[in-house]
Amino acid sequence: MRPPTPVQRKSELAAALGRFRHALIGIGAFTAAINLLQLTGPLFMLEVYDRVIPGRSVPTLVGIGILALVMFGFQGILDVVRGRVLVRIAGSVDEAMSGRIFDLAAKLPLKALTPAAFQPVHDLDRIRSFMSTVGPAAFFDLPWMPFYLGICFAFHPLIGAAASVGGLLLIAITILTEFRSRAPARDAAAISEGRMGLAEASRRNAEAVQAMGMAGRLSARWNEHNRRHLAAQQRVADIAGTMSTLSRILRMVLQSLVLAIGAWLVINQQATAGIIIASSILTSRALAPVEVVLAHWRSFIAARQSWRRLNGLLAAVPADRPRMELPHPSASVTVESVAVMPPGANRIVTQGVTFQLKAGQGLGVIGPSASGKSSLVRAIVGVWPTVQGKIRIDGAAIDQWTPESLGPHMGYLPQDMELFGGTVAENIARFTPDASSDSIIAAARAASVHDLILGLPQGYETQVGDSGRNLSAGQRQRVGLARALYGDPFLVVLDEPNSNLDREGDEALTKAILGVRARGGIVIVVAHRPAALAGVDMVLVMLNGQQQAFGPKEAVLQPQPAGQVPGQNQAPAAAYAPAARMVTPMTVRAAPRPQENTK
Structure with a gap:
């Protein structure tokens, strides 16, 4: 372009x-x-x-x-x-x-x-x-x-x-x-x-x-x-x-x-x-x-x-225009017939996605590679624009917020996560000048990374280096999770958050997801590994850039009947099975695609 x-x-x-x-x-x-x-x-x-x-x-x-x-x-x-x-x-x-x-x-x-x-x-x-x-x-x-x-x-x-x-x-x-x-x-x-x-x-x-x-x-x-x-x-x-x-x-x-x-x-x-x-x-x-x-x-x-x-x-790239300050989000996230086109591209990669999440819910987004999962969550957090449909938080379209006003209520762990040159504490606090020690430690505890940080050479004052090169990939990802949880944001979006985590990290991730839900937040997790879905109650199946199924985890995913090869069942939703198999040896049962759901 x-x-x-x-x-x-x-x-x-x-x-x-x-x-x-x-x-x-x-x-x-x-x-x-x-x-x-x-x-x-x-x-x-x-x-x-x-x-x-x-x-x-x-x-x-x-x-x-x-x-x-x-x-x-x-x-x-x-x-x-x-x-x-x-x-x-x-x-x-x-x-x-x-x-x-x-x-x-x-x-x-x-x-x-x-x-x-x-x-x-x-x-x-x-x-x-x-x-x-x-x-x-x-x-x-x-x-x-x-x-x-x-x-x-x-x-x-x-x-x-x-x-x-x-x-x-x-x-x-x-x-x-x-x-x-x-x-x-x-x-x-x-x-x-x-x-x-x-x-x-x-x-x-x-x-x-x-x-x-x-x-x-x-x-x-x-x-x-x-x-x-x-x-x-x-x-x-x-x-x-x-x-x-x-x-x-x-x-x-x-x-x-x-x-x-x-x-x-x-x-x-x-x-x-x-x-x-x-x-x-x-x-x-x-x-x-x-x-x-x-x-x-x-x-x-x-x-x-x-x-x-x-x-x-x-x-x-015009400057963000001033907007009226909206109340802190606390109720819902709604995706209305959203279509997403990457900047500079001329091809829609995600379309027709519709769902609603309410406070306290967690959504797992699954599907094979190039199914539109990451494109969808980039649109949800506002870094990619939608070419059709709306994404709303508490009824207000996200373009009614400035990044500065919505940012404190948003936690995001991108797929290609990098840290900035500075201390661990500064990275967790998103470089907020007056961040309190209590809020930084609270975010680290929510991500179960407090003890890991204390084990670093200078603890929270450890310099992570350019792009976080002084930390391992797993340490960077867990510090990035703490950054996403800093300030108890209402909406937390995690794109393949356990790609570099061990078993202990998977357990910490599940605990963090459940913690966000327990305090009334909403979590959206893009996952390929089943451990990332342990803390969610809703599942969205994506295939070829389109929504294939959405609903409670138990309704969308069910154990494969004994003796039947995954994907060979005769259920109407058998076409969804390849996406489900990316996460767990379960097939997908035909489920309605409601416009709205409850807990």
């Missing part, structure tokens, strides 16, 4: 920058003062050559020298202040957008958008870095170019014409640089994205890469990506470097040309010697912003690409 092009309305980045419009106006005022003070050098040289030298007046030289030093001092102070203000505006924009960018990066995998999750962060860094250089200051100086050319015309039309032609040639070089570098820069950005994606995938799958001897082949792919990336970067650098050198040579030729024209005018008594030097300085100053822009053109292109890409992603 490709992000949409930036919308015509004011983007979030533009709005963030617009908050500092008064500072930008101040920079404009500083730029005006700096450019007026830039006349100090030409005027000083004009006075020296036209007044001091012909008059041999040392006091005049000392006076104008002191005045020039004061003016140069003011110019330097204003230039430093302007640069520092630009750096602080860049930092403030970054600070204003950082939370939104992190939220965007976290949601990109849920939207199946192509950029890597770290790309928005890199884009914001690139924008901030460019805004902190002298490049933006040069753009503020560009509008003053006609002012200097006008003074050159005041000295003499020939001097003004020469300077104007040079300026037009530099502007033409800038435009040519833009057109020639646009496609290579775009290619370099796309190749860089694929290159970093390969590196991240290799890092996350380091064990499989090493065990199956894939390192060499992946290294060859990396080298190919890297070769193409370097080639694209070299094309951009060659274009920018060539144009920058051309502009520098042109400026030097132009200065010499202005000196020659000035000398000719002096010979013909149409100008003074001071005008020769002053005109050369003014011409150089008029063209300096264009040269600075060309020198920073690569950074400008990179920042512009990041700006456009970031605006497109921000438009594709």
Whole structure:
């Protein structure tokens, strides 16, 4: 799925920058003062050559020298202040957008958008870095170019014409640089994205890469990506470097040309010697912003690409709008004819699922692989959208809640569970800043993992490492279960929670499920192993993305009659048997599919 092009309305980045419009106006005022003070050098040289030298007046030289030093001092102070203000505006924009960018990066995998999750962060860094250089200051100086050319015309039309032609040639070089570098820069950005994606995938799958001897082949792919990336970067650098050198040579030729024209005018008594030097300085100053822009053109292109890409992603993943706070859920979870399509896909993987659970009930979702179980629970917890039907908690559709308001009442243990870098306690508490020790320990006890945590080197203060690498797979899963139970959430969804658990872990899981039900919560468990269903009272059978049976566990699953091979009975629901066999050697009895059930 490709992000949409930036919308015509004011983007979030533009709005963030617009908050500092008064500072930008101040920079404009500083730029005006700096450019007026830039006349100090030409005027000083004009006075020296036209007044001091012909008059041999040392006091005049000392006076104008002191005045020039004061003016140069003011110019330097204003230039430093302007640069520092630009750096602080860049930092403030970054600070204003950082939370939104992190939220965007976290949601990109849920939207199946192509950029890597770290790309928005890199884009914001690139924008901030460019805004902190002298490049933006040069753009503020560009509008003053006609002012200097006008003074050159005041000295003499020939001097003004020469300077104007040079300026037009530099502007033409800038435009040519833009057109020639646009496609290579775009290619370099796309190749860089694929290159970093390969590196991240290799890092996350380091064990499989090493065990199956894939390192060499992946290294060859990396080298190919890297070769193409370097080639694209070299094309951009060659274009920018060539144009920058051309502009520098042109400026030097132009200065010499202005000196020659000035000398000719002096010979013909149409100008003074001071005008020769002053005109050369003014011409150089008029063209300096264009040269600075060309020198920073690569950074400008990179920042512009990041700006456009970031605006497109921000438009594709809008911020959560404020919603009215709803009462804490406590009664029911209803699934109404739900159909689910994975983000970025064009095929429905789960459809026609309808059931209701009330407080204190536990549901086991069973079925063969690719039957839509995980897709269904991802929709129930709100990480995947539904393309049809509604999922309601206490009658309110889940899109009426924000993740922040519903999150404390939701516990989720995903199939591919990872922890975050930090302590065990921080992970269990979901990184809540003011989490109490009692609430953390209560969640650990509910998951029967308290004693296991105490056995770790630093107990609850043990650092789990990136993705929880300092813990075993079983320990990570049990800590993840404690995280799901933190704060006694009303709805707890566990996707294959016992895939890495031993017998003791299975018993702890059953105890946790029964504990949630006992306090009036609802548990939904996706299972392949029978131990995970010990604590539930309802069963949903999924097959080929569709609901096949739903009802009390005893009604949906029954022991296979003696001497009969599972799946060969003649019951009308015999087609459901393959799904049931994934869990237990029982077949499925035909059962009604009620829209609602009671305990």
